[in-house]
Amino acid sequence: MKELESYKWRYATKKFDPKRRVSNSNIDVIKKAISLAPSSYGLQLFKVLIIENQKIKNRLRKVSYNQxxxxxASHIFVFCNSTKIVEKDIDIFVENTSVIQEKKISEIQGYGNFLKKSLLKKDHREITIWTTNQVYIALSYLMTICASMKLDTCPIEGFESEKYNTILNLNQTNFSSSVVAAVGYRSEEDKSQHDKKVRKSFDQLFETI
Ligand SMILES: Cc1cc2nc3c(=O)[nH]c(=O)nc-3n(C[C@H](O)[C@H](O)[C@H](O)COP(=O)(O)O)c2cc1C
Structure with missing residues (x-):
């Protein structure tokens, strides 16, 4: 299967070729893939910052354990989860549903009200865990679409989120950086591309009940 072949081809790239840039059309495909990732209730309670500015990338490296x-990498995708849900988040969903599915707002309002009732009362911690989990699904969509296009990636949790939030002006927003993906082209010198993948055996990983 070609999907499995691309999963095998993908590896967490340690050394990117700084001279190679991912084209805008490929970036658009990645954006489309991320936007198609499923999310709880379809609310997409996250935002993705795409960094191509070299000066900002250099600053971010300093707060990413110098990775x-x-x-x-050509582009750095910073996945930011919502830390707070406000009425507007649900209103946007109701409006988008109305426009895209050609339904009257009144037909969807009941569902919107249900969402507000159940979600707006959740506390900061609950929201943060819930939205952060969903960001990882979007990260996985990015990595798989990139692998299918022979674009290299490295998922990165090794960074200081609070410092990213300051550099990326997120402090006054309802978003916080939660995971990062570096996207670009592997350097020929990256020795880790030749490493065999280390994975648990099926017996260790799966149990059929
Ligand atoms: C959520 C997440 C965070 C990761 N953070 C880092 C990181 O900060 N730096 C890094 O070099 N690799 C990071 N990795 C890569 C893993 O170490 C790598 O995926 C794992 O060792 C398996 O190797 P493979 O992806 O090459 O098959 C991360 C992977 C995931 C899924």
């Missing part, structure tokens, strides 16, 4: 992927 070279951050400055050398």
């Amino acid at each position: 070279s992927q951050i400055s050398d």
Whole structure:
């Protein structure tokens, strides 16, 4: 299966070729893939910052344990989860549903009110865990679409979220950086591309009941 072949081809790239840039048309495909990721109730309670500015990438590297992927990859995708849900988040969903599915607002309002009733009362911690989990689904969509296009990626949790939030002006918003993906082209010198994948055996990983 070609999907499995691309999963095998993908690896967490340690050294990117800083000279190669991902084209805008490929970035648009990645955006489309991320936007198609499923989310709880379809609310998409996250935002993705795409960093191509070299100066900002250099600053981010300093607060990412000096990982070279951050400055050398073509684009850095910073997945930011919502830390707070406000009425507007649900109103946007209701409006989009009305426009895209050609339904009257009045037909969807009941569902919107149900969402508001159940979600607006959740506390900060609950919201953060819930939305962060969903960001990882979007990250996985990015990595799989990139692998299918022979674009290299490295998922990155090794960074200081609060410092990212300051550099990326997220402090006054309802978003916080939660996970990062470096996207670009592997360097020929990256030795880790030749490493065999280490995975648990099926017996260790699965149990059929
Ligand atoms: C959520 C997440 C965070 C990760 N953070 C880092 C990171 O900060 N730096 C890094 O070099 N690799 C990071 N990795 C890559 C993993 O180490 C790598 O996926 C794992 O060792 C398996 O290797 P493979 O992806 O090459 O098959 C991360 C992976 C995931 C899924």
